[in-house]
Amino acid sequence: MVPFARTLGITWDSVGEGRAICRLPDREELHNHVGGPHAGVLFTLAESASGAAMLSVFGDQLERAVPLATSARVEYRKVAKGEVWAEARVLGTREEVVGTLDAGERPVFEVGVDVRNGDGEVVCVVNVTWTLRPHRR
Template sequence: MDIGAFLLDTVPFARLLGISFDSVGGGAAVARLPDRDDLHNHVGGPHAGALFSLAESASGAAMLSAFGDQLSRAVPLATDARIRYRKLAKGEVTASATLVADPAAVVAELDAGRRPEFEVEVGIRDARDVTVCEMTVSWTLRPNR
């Protein structure tokens, strides 16, 4: 499955923002947000909401790359997100997301009938290769009933 295409098909807002995926696999993903005037805030950088959406999309792709094979029996849901805006971004921004949990342990919890919870860490760098934002997204796999 092309996880980036799947995510953009199922989350039209990410497509509206122009988010694209450079790579997705093995519990990691790299996504980009273009530098567009209509995505800028009052100080000329990407709007905080656009940065949040980029990071959340990258985290979702990383999560799906690890657990996409579980979609027939569980629904992935973001349960919490913490974001830290560090610097004003300039130009195109890139989000790199990495699953923090052991995928086998998450699936074992699901196998045991529990609702596993796990985190994905995301860093966003701008066109100057400066870290402008960091985000942690908590996910769960809610078993189908």
């Protein structure tokens, strides 16, 4: 786990087959001025879930490439209250991404994430763009 995610207290429910679910308990020290988790906390939860989903598909490629998040699009829909959880899913196919890497190019792919409150309402939607940068020889 990335140290910052551990600092926030993110826990994992499941990771595998291009999906990941993680959650964050409600803690006052993570709140913003309107009483919900700070936007940065929600983003970190979503980005962490996206990384886990990505690694569940492409973790076997770490010997030849380093995964890097290159950009993210965030839509905050409503104030989150209580515990929040994120569900991420890899939107590209393994065949396309690994095929691009095999061709000596840098693949780019998306991971979509829905962040929900305890009632299951979507409070934030994040799309993270990832690449696998081949190791320099």
